[in-house]
Amino acid sequence: MKKITLVFAFAVSALVFHCQSGAKAGAEEGKTILEGNWVLTSNCVTNPSPNPTAWLIISNNRDIKSCYKKTSSVVKGQITGKDGNYHINWEVGPASTAQYPVGGPLNLFGMTTIENGQSYTVCYTRTKTVPAFCK
Incomplete structure (x- = not known):
């Protein structure tokens, strides 16, 4: 017993x-996990292959760094929002809006910035590495 x-x-x-x-x-x-390294894609819909000219590094689902190869520049910002819709306040330049996931099963990070009345939308896919200047 x-x-x-x-x-x-x-x-x-x-x-x-x-x-x-x-x-x-x-x-x-x-909880949506945005944290990690992202690389710019050639487009947001068809054949979104990596286009290693720009990267994002997201930390703590809140801090973001945007890196551009052409100028070796890094811009920092803060992400706010939830449920797939986000707002990014950059230290330099206009704010952006972002959505995740976009592209269906591709799980891309879509970001739109309006500058001088023109809307620019780009997408990023996850990557393991970023260039040294971006770290």
Whole structure:
């Protein structure tokens, strides 16, 4: 009888621990993770192959760096928003809006900036590396 009680107690504790871990994982899965390195793509719809002329580095789902190869420049900013719709305030230049994911299964990061009355939309895909000047 003691063995049955011990096995039952172990099973209940394992079940409780698993349920608590599952609840935490479920909450984390619901959060969009933007953090990481992104590289500019050739376009946002068809054949969005990487176009290594610009990169983004996103940290803490809030801090963003934009890097441009042509000028070796880096601009920092802050991301606000949630549920796939974001606003980016850059330290230099006009603000941008962003959406993630875009491009269906491609999971691209789409960013639109309006400058001098003209709207520019570009997309980024995840990448493992960025150039040294961008770090």
